[in-house]
Amino acid sequence: MSKPIVAIVGRPNVGKSTIFNMMAGERIAIVKDTPGVTRDRIYADVSWLKYNFTIMDTGGIEPETNNQMLRNMREQAEMAIEMADVVMFVVDVKQGLVDADFKVADMLRKAQKKVVLVVNKVDNFDKMMPDVYEFYNLGIGEPHPVSSIAKLGIGDMLDEVVAMFPEDLEQEEDERPRVAIVGKPNVGKSSIINKLLGENRVIVSDVAGTTRDAIDTSITWNDKEYVFIDTAGLRRKNKIKEEIERYSILRTVSAVERADVVVLVIDATEGVTEQDAKIAGITHDRGRGMIIAVNKWDAIEKNNQSVKEYTNKIRMVLSFLPYAEIIFLSAKTGQRLPKLFDVLDVVIQNHQLRIATGVLNDILAEAVAMQQPPSDKGRRLKIYYMTQVSVKPPTFVIFVNDKRLMHFSYTRYLENKIREAFGFAGTPLKFLIRERKEK
Secondary structure, three states, X not given: OOOOEEEEEEOOOOOHHHHHHHHHOOOOOOOOOOOOOOOOOEEEEEXXXXXXXXEEEOOOOOOOOOOHHHHHHHHHHHHHHHHOOEEEEEEEOOOOOOHHHHHHHHHHHHHOOEEEXXXXXXXXXXXXXXXXXXXXXXXXXXXXXXXXXXXXXXXXHHHXXXXXXXHHHHOOOOOOOEEEEEOOOOOOHHHHHHHHHHOOOOEEEEEEOOOOOOEEEEEEEOOEEEEEEEOOOOOOOOOOHHHHHHHHHHHHHHHHHHOOEEEEEEEOOOOOOXXXXXXXXXXXXXXXXXXXXXXXXXXXXXXXXHHHHHHHHHHHHOOOOXXXXXXXXXXXXXXXXXXXXXXXXXXXXXXXXXXOHHHHHHHHHHHHHHOOOOEEOOEEOOEXXXXXXXXXXXXXXXXXXXXXXXXXXXHHHHHHHHHHHHOOOOOOOEEEEEEOOOO
């Protein structure tokens, strides 16, 4: 199952970003004593008790404003609320209950979301609890006093948050491969799925998405069933391009969390953009299989070197994805679209490929013989053995005498040797370095 999403919302300057940073364990959001500093949603993966979930920081909600920036921030927060499993509604005990808090509470009631009411800046529970009780008037549930600065009441607040997560989180996963179609708006994500649905006698059934208001599409191709997750929806009219791109990031995070393989669709006429790189980074960080689909290839003037030159450009810009498979296609004409399934099958297989420990250590021994491990101040790295501990993505543990000597370049060297032997096309590999003390 995908990780639950928790959105942190409230008026400007109530301490949302401070709470976010404290939960995330690092200073990710900009914290400043000025309303409206957090303009974009920011997300981080966190854990509490046995639960792993994603938190989203949002800009402050000004229910009634003519300021375009504040209106955009409010719409961003509305989007976050729509996508969230649980909403943390933050209010300020020192400012007290204000009219805007009632309007945010009304917004949350209409969204019909599970809400944890967080009363921030309660630096002294004994003296300030009467002020906390005032927030019962919002009618949104029990107020939970916290101090994000002093880190008071945080554990009780998080207990309440995780208690509201869906009960089916531990259910068994659907065995069908899940494929997320991601990318900037207007690159042809929906066109690709529509084309797949409309020809080659594809058997189609629409099933409701389990979360996030998505509609997943089940497609059977050559007697094999796939679930495609389209992230093209939820467009907002009359919004500047940058705002639409911000919306797409949240949908991408949600879709990638639920997918086994991600297809990043790029517009051939535009090339790889900064937004494409950002979306690719989300996929890479979460260890999903990766295919880059260059759409609208029919609109490009080509020669016999076009594919090679375009591939080199992609590899240069997305240098952190050397393993990604690249396919050139056209949703408009259907050119090379059936080949997408062939590439998908390869990536799905590699993403769950498991290598026997004995075979791995044969490769390791050969690699070490060809290039000696690094040394530092006369102390040389010793590599004892390697084993694969999980799949999706394939994850390896390397046991060494001193992990401080394991330079990332040597880890990359070993990765390249494993890829030479087994390919692992389309999937990242994860390496964990562990120390084993010498006897």
